Amino acid sequence: MKVSIEGIFPPIATPFEDGMVAHDRLKENLERWNKTQLAGYVIFGSNGESVHLDQEEKLAIVDTVKQHVPQGKLLIAGTGCQSTAATVRLTNLCAERGADAGLVFTPHYYKAKMDTISLKRHYLSIADEAKIPILIYNVPQFTGINVSPGLVAPLAEHPQIIGIKDSSGNIAQVGEMIAATSPSFHVMAGSAGHLLAALALGASGGILALANVAPDECCRIFQDFRRGKHTDARELQLKLLAANKAVTAGFGVAGLKAALDMVGYFGGDPRPPLLPLGEVQRNELREILKRANLI
Amino acid sequence: MKVSIEGIFPPIATPFEDGMVAHDRLKENLERWNKTQLAGYVIFGSNGESVHLDQEEKLAIVDTVKQHVPQGKLLIAGTGCQSTAATVRLTNLCAERGADAGLVFTPHYYKAKMDTISLKRHYLSIADEAKIPILIYNVPQFTGINVSPGLVAPLAEHPQIIGIKDSSGNIAQVGEMIAATSPSFHVMAGSAGHLLAALALGASGGILALANVAPDECCRIFQDFRRGKHTDARELQLKLLAANKAVTAGFGVAGLKAALDMVGYFGGDPRPPLLPLGEVQRNELREILKRANLI
Amino acid sequence: MKVSIEGIFPPIATPFEDGMVAHDRLKENLERWNKTQLAGYVIFGSNGESVHLDQEEKLAIVDTVKQHVPQGKLLIAGTGCQSTAATVRLTNLCAERGADAGLVFTPHYYKAKMDTISLKRHYLSIADEAKIPILIYNVPQFTGINVSPGLVAPLAEHPQIIGIKDSSGNIAQVGEMIAATSPSFHVMAGSAGHLLAALALGASGGILALANVAPDECCRIFQDFRRGKHTDARELQLKLLAANKAVTAGFGVAGLKAALDMVGYFGGDPRPPLLPLGEVQRNELREILKRANLI
């Protein structure tokens, strides 16, 4: 099956109540997101607290989400683990439950040893053995590792490696990846902070934390750009920057969840050791969302 | 139960054959280490490829090791996970199978959010709920996070937080931790590269990758120092530095395992994406071990 | 006098022969650059080896360049020093010799102490005392310090602080700076790698190492973008990425100088400890320039 990754995807937050995955809340959120132009969903990204979920919880979430994703929207599952074998296993378990593609972060515990050769073998092994196509997930702020354009180029030739989410924020690198790969390889902005810039260089869309709380606005930047409405796209992009920073680097997952609550979705608290926002932070966040016209 | 952590402990490598945990090889290694002055064993440290093992594998390893640890030697299990709750669960599962203490690395995926408050709550929660005492594991080279002496001081007042393995290599920090805690709190060198220096400042011993392949030599530095044989201790310390570097930062886990093979233990290959040493590296390693009189 | 910084500026390489500043070569280069659409020149940037020049050499260079800059092109001098007082002195010495503006890098030797308060006072003191307007120069890859949008916003209100060259490559930050300042404050791309992206967000132009060797191409991206020829701009931007990387992060100042030689300007060698390219690197660079149609 050929999977085409175009448009805007939120890496969705995982709702918890009393410390447990709240499947009802997840459904409610999905039903609302389903009314937008979002191209699909990413589960088990960094914002989905993948590292706070065990395998059983993950598979139950795939089931729930799969039931609520309408035709025409894609389901991408974050399936990266530290070992190659575990990544293959998790990818295929998600595939069996209906995930359309896997998003595979770079293994990173032994970061000094994750050179080009190790990473290349890792991704090629997974691509060979996985039952669904995969996207590379480059997120140096969490992993301490960067996937270089020089590594992406050969990986992109594998038919089962169909794209990359680059959250590095290094826009020249995004351009180099686009220049080094064929148009069928999807380079996706990894943050709303560089969405318009990435589109200007030829990106296919974005997998954006901000799209959890501002799906319509993120989709509008994409559509305005595609329709040549550059000024509109720029104005909206500039307006969203502060809100994007607040729900990513600024306040992190706890901030994203608080923002979800503020805009009418269910957010709730992250799992410890992540701490929920305090009142002062919450007020600051609310002001930022207001200035961005999100509430 | 009061657990006293004194002397030299190897964070033991996990042997694999055909990709599976090789319990027989593990027993053979333990039987040989048991003849040394090692004070006990650490399983599931960074060198034990903790992040490459699933829970079922870990519990089976605890069982195997527990059966082969003689009285008078301690069994410490690396039980750190990214979430607080998962760490408590794993610690208690290991406790039920006989681990004497847990070694808990800092959660680190969301590293920018792991401030003093988050880490303090994390460790205190675990200490409150764990059935065995715990040691803090500070290993910034893998986690990107440093545990400051200012955080260690209050944590050390909890009766179930009995020590720290500091692998940062920052010797002033080791001294500050010793100065800031009571003598019953065990500050352990986290690498043979700073063993003598840490002892000179009052450390209780070391949890040392090098002690896998050079247990007698590591124990001798400890004993020489305690007996006031400073010149002997220094000469041996200087002699071991290159070998220590080779099996840690230099060649990593693959180097430690290759060295185990060279000195007569079972080492084998690490799990991918870690790659085994190539022939050139292997020859270089052999020369380094020879110069250190380890082969 | 109101100075408007729009368009493309090269931070020009300083030519040396027999270890001395080669004023004749500098004139020849300028005469050739003068035939392009470049908006002016930056001397004593990172690529001008500012840190390898003493004050006497710098003032002689200002004199030479001033004589060869035609009306309508600006002369910007890098005048940042580690101390505030030395920066003021150098800025005013350059002003007296005809520089139109100063480009002031962040002091950085005591990087841990360069917090927002220190940097704010530094820039405001200079702006108060300098006889020409200044631009902030943010170049974390050399200084280890980043100038945040939160610091730029208040600085931009000073009438003598007229812009910033942001070489961080963090395009979201470029956008935040644009969003946080008035349209009369000039946010300039600090590298050709993010020129088009910065323009798409509203940047005024770029101060680009690559403009030393590819002035026409860099100007064409700027002009195509301004005229709404987005596809042409993108294609040229993507085509130049590898060449840009080669003359910046890839081969550094030595690479920029070798490239100048290859495209018909005078480049020569950098001052030690920077080393000239070896033959293998030179061949690689030549291939990259060929693929970008620069030779």
Add this chain to the structure above:
Amino acid sequence: MKVSIEGIFPPIATPFEDGMVAHDRLKENLERWNKTQLAGYVIFGSNGESVHLDQEEKLAIVDTVKQHVPQGKLLIAGTGCQSTAATVRLTNLCAERGADAGLVFTPHYYKAKMDTISLKRHYLSIADEAKIPILIYNVPQFTGINVSPGLVAPLAEHPQIIGIKDSSGNIAQVGEMIAATSPSFHVMAGSAGHLLAALALGASGGILALANVAPDECCRIFQDFRRGKHTDARELQLKLLAANKAVTAGFGVAGLKAALDMVGYFGGDPRPPLLPLGEVQRNELREILKRANLI
């Protein structure tokens, strides 16, 4: 002339009054330090605000200090510049005025290009052309560059490269440098935080910011260690750690100067952009000095 670097040296603070170098204050400080067991003085180190002084000021300081250094104490001048040629010139100007040795930091503006080959040529060129012997100055916290033991080993064979001040705090590296060089090469602790640890591995002494304010205590650690009084040395070392941190990484140069004032020397303010301590910081510093029995 053979220069032997043994014992404790303070990298002295440069006193300013009304923004100018205060030579009288410098003399007063020296007269008091002269009564201690300090082995000599380092001028123009990081704590001497070398980067805030121009050449004329530096040469005047050499003259003043030279007049007040008694026989038997050494005068070492920090002479590192970004270019090789400038370093040679400054070293020889200081030599002509009576400096016994030069302390040469790693050039670091182009840090990505300062590989082993560049640094090796840099130091060898200087050693060949300098009229006095030199010490390498490794201070990654300011330069972003580390001098590896693998680079020190060949440099140490040059008869005019007589030692290294290693401020990295990496004690294993200090040991590797000692193991890799002959006993006539002086490896000096670069911070009081690792003085005892470095001595335990065979260091020749230390060049220590703390020795500005606690010369007797620093000398006592050295002497106690040499006389085999290990417990006394350890107790004093542990007691000084907090004070050392306060006058180095904690409060920086401004903290060192404030501490000088508190213990009866002249400290004064650093040059901007470094800011003097605020009242809260000053009180905190005073408490720390009291707890260390320094006031």
